[in-house]
Amino acid sequence: MRIGVRQPRAKALLARLFQAGLQAVDPYEAVRRQVRIRRDQLIIGSHHYSLAPIQRIVVVGAGKASGRMAQALEHQLGARIDTGLVVVKYGHGAPTHTIRIVEAGHPIPDTAGLEGGRMIMEMVQTLTSADLLIVLLSGGASSLIPAPVAGITLKDKQQTTKLLLRSGATIQEINAVRKHLSSIKGGQLAAATSARVASVILSDVIGNDLGTIGSGPTAPDATRFQDAWDIVERYGVSRKIPLSVRRHLESGLKQGVPETPKPRAKLFRRVENILIGDNRAAVDAVAETAQRQGLHTLVLATTLTGEARELAKFFGAMAREIAAEGRPIRRPCCVIAGGEPTVTIRGEGKGGRAQEFALAAAAEVAGLPEVWVAGFATDGTDGPTSVAGAVVDGRTVVRAQRKKLNLAKALQANDAHPFFEALHGHIVTGPTGTNVNDLYLLLAL
Template sequence: MQIGVRQPRVRALLARLLEAGLHAVDPAAAVRRHVRRAGIRLHVGRQRHDLREYSRVVAVGAGKASARMGMALEGALGDRLVGGLVVVKYGHAAPTKTIEVVEAAHPVPDQAGRRAAARLLALAGSLTPNDLLFVLLSGGASSLLPAPAPGLSLRDKQQATRLLLRSGATIQEINTVRTHLSAIKGGRLAASTPARVVSLILSDVIGDDLGTIGSGPTAPDPTTYKEACMVLRRYRLWQAVPTRVRSHLLDGRRGMHADTPKPGSRLFRRVQNQLIGNNSQAVEAVARAAKQAGLRPLILSSTLTGEATGAAREFGAIAREIASSGRPVARPACIIAGGELTVTVRGNGTGGRAQEMALAAALEIAGLPNVWIAAFGTDGTDGPTDVAGAVVDGQTVAHAARAGLNIASALRRNDAYPFFKKLDRHITSGPTGTNVNDLYLLIAL
């Protein structure tokens, strides 16, 4: 991991903390903790399965961590796993033996994802009630499994997705729309197969709502066509989305399309949705590592939401309070938060929510000595960039001025990436193989 901090001690400390968080949510280890085989007995969480009852065991899935999840499942099931297919973001593949790994685009879906989703649905549909289907889900699954509903094209979904991602809508709101434009999301994957379904889920969603993670392909969906229409109107996107999207949602609202399977449906009696990891585990691991390093850790939240600039103001206020009064915790301190921030895109720059938060935080802590704020995407990619995040300190504003950079201007353009690249303040990890939202750290020494 490369961290753009000049002080070797602080650079090593940040690496130690972030790597501790990643280790705690390693997807392969999470699968091994929750799936155990003892001969013909298979334990998944608290449920038991007799493998003699199943003719075939197959695995499908999608998400940035799904390949590593697949590797661990192969190890747990051995020769009982006869095949499978998972879809990962480009660059996030891992070496599997039985499960085929396909790469596709994220966050805007592409034709590779569409073809993979069609193959995945066909495989699930070919199974029988005597088969067992594992579904491996992690962050990114929604974009990686584009299966447009009848009458819609991939281009329609791409345009709608781009507009939603730039609008400032929450992931729950975005997925409400995407679910109602899809043939696979919102419980429809479970409905497509007669097999017994066991989903292993690594959460990248605040509150771990199973219907939101990957748009819940094996979970009941409480949202409706009406709510999908309301989201587009709330963010003034109704006239901007393709005509076929509007028509499809309106027809669904009139009852012309069957809605997604709802809570209480008999369908889900043969579905086990097993959560295997989340952001809270990463946050707690960072806190333990901070304490071991001699810092006083304080977990602020593992459910941080809202605009990135707003979170930056909160972190800045805490940093100033620590500097002036030693509250809420005295130096050496480590304030930790996890969650998923949003950015309402108004400019045409390049960046991501973690870099945007760090950029805004630089203004808030300007002049404070021995204070650093780091923002890090646990999947190793922040927005459409090749970095995981960025780190700033009390001297970042001064360094930027000497380099001819204007932070306020970069924020207006949503252009954090080139700013941090010029200052060498990025955090670069490459694909981490996991995805549980973001980590935000404030260190005061």
């Protein structure tokens, strides 16, 4: 990991903190920690499954991290796994033995994903109540296993996905629509099988709504056709979506097609949705490590939203309060927050949420000694860039002036990336293999 900080202690501390956060949500490590066989029991998180009566254990799944999850599951369960198939994004494969890995398109679904989804549905339909279906779910699953209902083609689904992704709708809203065009999302994977279902989930959704992560193939769907319709109307795409999609939604409104399974459906009595990693786990690991390093530690939140540059102002105000008054926490300290702020893009520049946060924070902490503020995307790619984030301190503004970099202009143009490139302020990890949104840190030594 490369951290763009000169002061050796701050540099070492930040590296250690981010590494601890990543390790806590590494998909391979998380599965190995949470899934194990002890005597005649399969233990997943806090759930125990008696192995003797289970006939077959079949594994399916989808998501960017699901290949690594499959690899770890094989390591833990070995020959107990009968067969399996997991769909990952192109380039996200992992070496497995029993569980087949299929690579497919993301964020726009493609034929490989369609075929993957079809094979998964076929597999789960053959299972009986004596079998256990383990589902490995992580971010990206919605696009990776498209299974459009009859009458909607892959092309229709691709077009609809593009429109929704560009519309400004939240992931909760996008997935509410996708669940109502699919035969696998919104609890329907669980409904398609008679087996007991254990869904092992790495969350990339703020607040961990099980119905939203990967469009909740094994979770009850609290949304209805009416919600899906309201969303396409609200974001102005109801007239742009393909006719087949509009007809299907309209038919759903008139109860012409069945709803997805709802929270009180009986089928969920044989389903467990088990979270094995989320933003909170990363934040907690950072906090524990900070404490062990002798820092006073304060966790602010794990569900941050809102404009990144506004969040930076808040971090700036807090840094000044710590420097002047020793509150809300005394030095040496580390303040930690997790979540996924947004950036309303107005300029033509290059950047990401974490870099824009850091850029705005530089102006806020200007002049403060021994203070660092960092934004960090846990997947290692902040926005459409190849860096994880950036870090600033009380002298960033002066250094920028010396290099004739205009901070205000860069912020106005959403152009944080070249700014930090010139100042060597980036945090670089390469792809981390996990994704639990972002971490935001303030260090005052």
